Amino acid sequence: MHAPLHKDLQQLPNASPNLDTNGAPDGDLTPNPVVTLALTRDDFQAAAAPNAAPESLKTFPTNKAFIEAVNNLFLETYESYTGKARMTGSGEAKRLVIHFSTAEARDLCVGVTHSVFPDLIFHAHDPRQPRSNDDLWAIQVTDIPFFIKKDNLMAYFKKFGNITSCRLFSRPNAKVQQARIVYDHADSIARFTDQWAVYCFSTCLRITPCFYTVDQKAARRQYVATLTQLPPNVKDINLAPLTRDLGAKAVNVPLFLNSYKLKRWAYVTFNSQETMDAAMEQTVSFQGKVLSWSSPDHTNKLCHRCGKLGCALNFCPFKQTRGRSRTRDPVAKLKERFNVNQPLRRSNSNAVNSRTFHRNDQITRVNYVWSCPLLKGFALTACIFDAQDICTSDHNPVITYYDRSLLVASTKLARARQLKRQTRRVFKFDSVTDTQWTEFTDKADALCDVLPSTFSSWHINQMCEYLQSRILKAANATLPSSTVGNNYTPKVPKDLEILTQHYRFLNRLMHSIRLLRKYPLSYSVAHEHKWSTHLHRLQNILQLYKKVFTFIPILPFSLSSCRQDNFKSLLDNLSNISKSLQGLHLLQEKEFQDSSIRAHLDDRNNNFETDLSSFIDSALSRTRRCITLDRVFIDLPIRPQLLTDPKDIDDAVVNHFQNFVPIKSTPPVSIDTLPDRWSSTYQPMDDVSSSIYDSLINPPTLDEWLSTVSSTPN
Incomplete structure (x- = not known):
């Protein structure tokens, strides 16, 4: 985005023959002697x-x-x-x-x-450019506008290889950013020896391998020509065919410092003088308008309105009648506009508009909210996605995405009741292995077989339903599950379950690091790839439970930097994190147990007043059981009947239990008055003396007391 310095590298600092290095006239005007033998110090x-x-x-x-x-x-x-x-x-x-x-x-x-x-x-x-080991597989990306964030760069450049670190920064008073991206292998940056630029969000980003010398880096900006009189709002990507048709290496349309709008000319970079001269002999047109070639030294003479060389601003046909506002520090204004290196804002609740959305210390106005019934319970995570391509807008879309709660059950409870199902399937995530997760992702990818062009043409409701059905179908085929009733509730709350999973993840990670420490020769590039994934999860854990830790440890971006001390410092940091999570886990588990006990006690107390039968069942640890009768056979002497209608079965059962054993209004006086069937059952047994119960109510004697006390243990 900067005008290149088109200078001759061999030119001396002072080209005047009559001035010395201090700018004063040289007293000795004798011609310099002709050198016949030149000596240099080679190092x-x-x-x-x-x-x-x-x-x-x-x-x-x-x-x-x-x-x-x-x-x-x-x-x-x-x-x-x-x-x-x-x-x-x-x-x-x-x-x-x-x-x-x-x-x-x-x-x-x-x-x-x-x-x-x-x-x-x-x-x-090269003594002029000291390099580290990372320089051998690192690239420098320049001309990055402020509306492109670090996440955008990571998402774009990860297709070239595994990224171990990415640092996005801007120099003081610079209206663009630059980044240093380090890969895990030198082959990932081999393509950028011949490829000088990429197009990200319609913007041309220049790329230079970090192991290049100062002269090699300067050579990439040595041959530059200017293409002027562009139509308004022409982006870098619109001029990309020049790199194919004219042999150019990069095309950049600069931006105005105050408004960050596109200027009316472009810088076209070539790899040699011959290629640049051949290109400038060509007549280029864009959308029917003929463009002009010029030298970068003349950009200060180009009109900012039409891009024409020598056009006076006061007489330009594109001159604006109203004045434009200026600021004393335009770069700081740009950084504030695109939220680059800005301090955290604390807004007053009374002054904040109700349509302002806050998330992760970013603010945007919400003009339209789309809601899908399928997403209400599933899309539990939201983030603000910065608008990259439309630099003139301050509206950022709020994107929600799926998390693991989508796969809690194959059928939601309300849907199971609607379908009159008595059971449903619940996925058991605690027993999922790495192989099963891989099979699940492969299965989900294979089931999503719709072309991207077709998928993008669907309504967003149809997209959501399609993704949900494919994800659940893949989960049913690969993930372990169990069948539960509609009254099933998880044994532990979701927060405690998530904390348990994070704690188990830390223990597994520490175990793998200990193995790597014990067998250092097993270290490979695969460990770096896994560490990049684990590092992202560790950062999320530190952010989620930041109130638990006394201090936030700094984790390395790559495992290679931990090999110097044989992973000792990394294990110490992971151990401190694990101990803090273990204490929090024990505390929350104890609180959950106490709350569960209190809830059961409250239910039992309430049942004692409102539902005595349930109270007795709970006190006796007795569960209510029942049988289902679908037919009843009535053995009548004259006309036997087989009842199958549910109403007839209910009436017959009630009639049986009401009338089979009649209840008399007055109880029997003695056993003899009972029917023969019960009288014989309750008659005293002849071989048992009736006097054995006479002494049961007598008080114990003194000898019995002394004998009992003496027989008790000390």
Whole structure:
């Protein structure tokens, strides 16, 4: 987005023959002698990272011992080695720099292993641009507008490889941003040796590998031409065909500093003077309007209204009649507009409009809310998505997305009752393995077989129903589940269940780190990929339970940086997080148990007053059981009957229990008056004496008391 500096790199700082370096006239005007022999001091350097060579560090633990061993070996091996080695930097940026007098000897040393240092690898070193190991698989992205956020960059550039870190920043008084993106392998940035730019949200972003020297980086902005008189609102992506038809490497339309609107000209970058000259000989038109080529040195003479060279602003046909407002610090105004590095805002509830939506310290106005019945219980997570492409708008859409609550049950309780189902399926997430999760995702992807063009043409309700049906179908086919009744309720609340899952995740992660510490040779790129996923979840845990932790630990972006201390600091941080979550888990579990006990006691007390039968069942731990009669056979002497109608069955059962055992109004006087069937049952037994119960109500004697007390334990 900046006008390039189109300067000759070989030009001297002062080109005047009659002035000295201080700007004063030179007293000696004699011509300079003709040089016949020129001598230069050649210094070709190579560098290695000692901290990345643990075997060599064991043999030579100090800097002095390391340097002496390198000097002794290289003086014998390379004839042009100067014998001068030095250490620079510290930590990950620590480098061992060596010097050669010829480039051939330096190139022989680069990438070669030596018997004394089996794991120490030297790379060509540019003293004007010190680099770290990450520079070998990192890129620098420039010309990033403020409306493009870090999440947008991560989402776009992750298709080239696994990203280990992404740092988005802006220099003081710069109207654009730049980023440093580090991948986990050098192959991810190999394409950017020939590809100079990408198009993200219709904006051309310039890309340079970080291992390039200063001269290589300057060469990417050396051959630039200006294409003027563009129509209004022409974006970078509209001029992208120039990179194909004219051999250009990048096309950037600059932005106005105050309004951030597009200017009426574009900077076109080429890789050579010949390609640029051939392109400028072509006549280019856009939507029927012929464009003009110019030099970047003339951009200060271009009209800001029409983009024409030499057009006077006061006589421009596109001149605005009303004045425009200016600000003293336009860059700060832009950053405030796009919420870049802004402090947290505390708004007054009385002054905030009811249509203002707050989330994650971001604010936007809500003009329209779409609601789908299927999403009310499922889309529990919301975020503000920054408007990237429409830089003139301050409206940001609020996006809701699915979370795990969609898969609590295959059929919701209300739907099961509506369908008159007595049971439903509940998924058991605690017993899901990694293999089953992979099968679930693969199954869901395979079931979503609608073309993207067709899917985008649907109404949003149809999209939601389609995704819900496919996700549930994949879950039914792959995830473990159990069948429960409609009265089923989870044993623990959702907050406690989520906390339990986070605590188990931390224990599994610590176990894997301990294995990696015990077997360091098993470390691979796959660990970095998994760590990027785990790091995102760990950050969510720290944000969710930030009130629990006494301090928030800083977690590394890559596992490679933890290998220096054999993952000790990482394990300590994870252990502190796990202990804090364990204490919170025990506290919440105890609170849940107490509340459950209190709830059951309250129910029993209420049943004692309102439902005595339920109280007795609860006190005796007795469950109510019943049988279902679907037919009744009445054995009548003359005309037997088989009843199948539910109403007839109910009447027959009630009549049976009311009349089968008649209840007399007066109780029997003695056993003898009972019917023979019951009289024989309740008659006293002949072999039992009737006098055995006579002494039951007699008080105990003194001897009985003393005998009982003496027999009790001390």
